[in-house]
Amino acid sequence: MLLMAELVIAAFILGGAFFLLVGSFGLAKLPDTMRRLHGPTKSTTLGIGCLLIASMIHFLAERGAPSVHELLITLFLFLTAPVSAHMIAKAHILLDRPARRALPDTGQGDGWATLAAPSRTAGETAGRTRQRAV
Amino acid sequence: MRRRLLPHPLLTATIALVWVFLTNDVSPASAILGLAVGIVVPLLTRAWWPQRPALRWPLAVAEYMAIVLWDIVVSNVQVAWLVLFRRGRSLRSRFVSVPLDLTSPEAITALAGTITMTPGTLTADVSADRRALLVHCLDTADPDATAAGIKHRYERRLKRIFE
Numbered sequence: 001m002l003l004m005a006e007l008v009i010a011a012f013i014l015g016g017a018f019f020l021l022v023g024s025f026g027l028a029k030l031p032d033t034m035r036r037l038h039g040p041t042k043s044t045t046l047g048i049g050c051l052l053i054a055s056m057i058h059f060l061a062e063r064g065a066p067s068v069h070e071l072l073i074t075l076f077l078f079l080t081a082p083v084s085a086h087m088i089a090k091a092h093i094l095l096d097r098p099a100r101r102a103l104p105d106t107g108q109g110d111g112w113a114t115l116a117a118p119s120r121t122a123g124e125t126a127g128r129t130r131q132r133a134v
Numbered sequence: 135m136r137r138r139l140l141p142h143p144l145l146t147a148t149i150a151l152v153w154v155f156l157t158n159d160v161s162p163a164s165a166i167l168g169l170a171v172g173i174v175v176p177l178l179t180r181a182w183w184p185q186r187p188a189l190r191w192p193l194a195v196a197e198y199m200a201i202v203l204w205d206i207v208v209s210n211v212q213v214a215w216l217v218l219f220r221r222g223r224s225l226r227s228r229f230v231s232v233p234l235d236l237t238s239p240e241a242i243t244a245l246a247g248t249i250t251m252t253p254g255t256l257t258a259d260v261s262a263d264r265r266a267l268l269v270h271c272l273d274t275a276d277p278d279a280t281a282a283g284i285k286h287r288y289e290r291r292l293k294r295i296f297e
Contacts, residue, residue, distance in 0.1 A: 018214075019210055019214060022213075022214040022217055022218060023217075025217060025218075026213070026217035029217065029222055030217070030222045030225075031222040031223055032227075034227065034229075034256070034258070034270045035222065035225060035227050035272060037256055037270075038213055038254065038256060038272045039213065039217060041250055041251070041256060042206070042209050042210050042213045042251070043210055043213055043214055043217070045206060045210070045251060046206060046207060046210035047210075049206075067158060068155045068158060069155065069156070069158055071155060072152060072155050072156060075152075078247070078251065079247075081250065081251070082246065082247040082250035082251060082257065083247075085250050085256060085257075086246065086250070086257060086258070086259075089256065089257070089258035089259065089270065090258070090259060092258075093258065093259060102229070103229055103268065104229050104230060104231040104268070105231060111261065111262055112259045112260070112261055112262065112268055113259055113260050113261060113262045113264075114259045
């Protein structure tokens with residue numbers, strides 16, 4: 001039984017390490033910023049997810065009581081990874097002129113928020129503040 | 135009165151649950167402390183979160199989470215494959231504009247996060263009027279099909295949950 005658990009744990013750790021490695025490799029290998037962002041946002045989530053599952057099984061097998069910290073780590077990772085990726089993408093759009101010109105049209109009257117004039121964004125914020133005051 | 139004491143019941147429950155998980159100890163003591171934190175924090179932060187986001191259909195939320203988890207696994211394998219066996223320059227990467235039917239900021243945030251976590255796509259920006267998302271695809275042959283897929287698979291379900 002314990003041997004089974006250890007085999008499963010080992011499999012999850014190896015799988016996790018593989019995806020983490022691929023994510024970092026993608027970060028180093030892919031040619032431009034936007035493509036590079038795909039590596040760390042995806043491969044690492046599954047990689048860390050596998051490691052956390054291994055950790056949960058380990059504590060369940062060893063102590064008989066499941067550890068729930070891992071679920072929280074997963075939750076916070078899912079909340080933070082898209083935000084940091086979004087910030088890097090915004091910085092990229094602002095810094096890279098050719099990339100900015102190559103952006104597709106929004107299909108609406110307004111442009112992309114990152115490139116919008118500050119006054120427009122401020123106006124929207126004011127609109128939301130009014131709702132808040134009610 | 136209830137609304138003043140508990141502006142965000144869902145947030146209260148979430149904070150209490152996270153607290154119990156953080157202490158790693160399921161006991162009345164940690165539950166009560168968690169509830170206390172869960173009641174105080176929404177009261178203090180009420181000014182920054184004026185509307186109560188409505189979550190309908192709890193089952194739909196569970197279904198959505200299951201679908202997203204499955205897609206994360208699939209997307210990891212796909213991206214790993216692309217990273218390992220394709221030359222970087224040969225990937226047909228491009229930006230796609232996805233028009234939005236969702237209107238509530240919470241729903242759009244959830245959709246943007248989902249897109250970042252799932253197959254070969256990444257949210258880069260939202261339009262100033264919040265009616266389109268700028269999505270970067272790692273490798274796509276048909277950008278319109280990608281956008282339609284996002285709308286059908288995720289946005290439709292989020293619309294049911296949030297609006």
